[in-house]
Amino acid sequence: MGYPKKIKGGGYEFSRDDRGFYYLNLLSGPNFTVRDVVEIEKYMDAFHQNEPLPFLIELGYGTILSEKVQAIFAYGSHRRSVADAILISTPAHRTTANHYIRQFRPKTPTRVFSDVFDALEWIGSKSKSSIA
Numbered sequence: 449m450g451y452p453k454k455i456k457g458g459g460y461e462f463s464r465d466d467r468g469f470y471y472l473n474l475l476s477g478p479n480f481t482v483r484d485v486v487e488i489e490k491y492m493d494a495f496h497q498n499e500p501l502p503f504l505i506e507l508g509y510g511t512i513l514s515e516k517v518q519a520i521f522a523y524g525s526h527r528r529s530v531a532d533a534i535l536i537s538t539p540a541h542r543t544t545a546n547h548y549i550r551q552f553r554p555k556t557p558t559r560v561f562s563d564v565f566d567a568l569e570w571i572g573s574k575s576k577s578s579i580a
Contacts, residue, residue: 455491457484459511462491469502469571470529476508482516485524492528500528502571506535507544522552531557531574533567 454463459478465471472488474480492499505521513521521527532554534545545560557574561567 452491452495455487457487460484460488462488464496464499464501465504467568467572468575469504472503472505474506474508474511474513477510479512479514480517481514482520485517485520489527500530502531502533502574503527503529504533504535504567504571507537507541509538511541511544513544513548518548518552522548522554527556529556531571532559533571534558534560535564535567536560536562 454461456462459475459480461471461473461475463471470492521532534548536542536545542560542562548554549558549560559567559570561570
């Protein structure tokens, strides 16, 4: 198929992994904005037929998510996520992720991981085939 395997924005990289999940890498430094969310949605609409899959969201050093972005992640039915694994690497990430879960109470299953292998195992258990 002739579509880009990955898209890059000012504060993110996004792709659909061959193992059956979407990978959102929030880059170090720049803010991840509502505009970025819209860009990702357009990419998904155009190339992935809105296929609902788990998300692996990796936070970069200094990642900042606005309250609006967090609300979209928690409540946005258009996100096409069946589960969110948040991959962290700093104590500040843990604080941010725990605040997100407590404050916004996401409607999709959401867990925080510091180990990528644990996150991938959990995502595998949340694939579309295991939910159906």
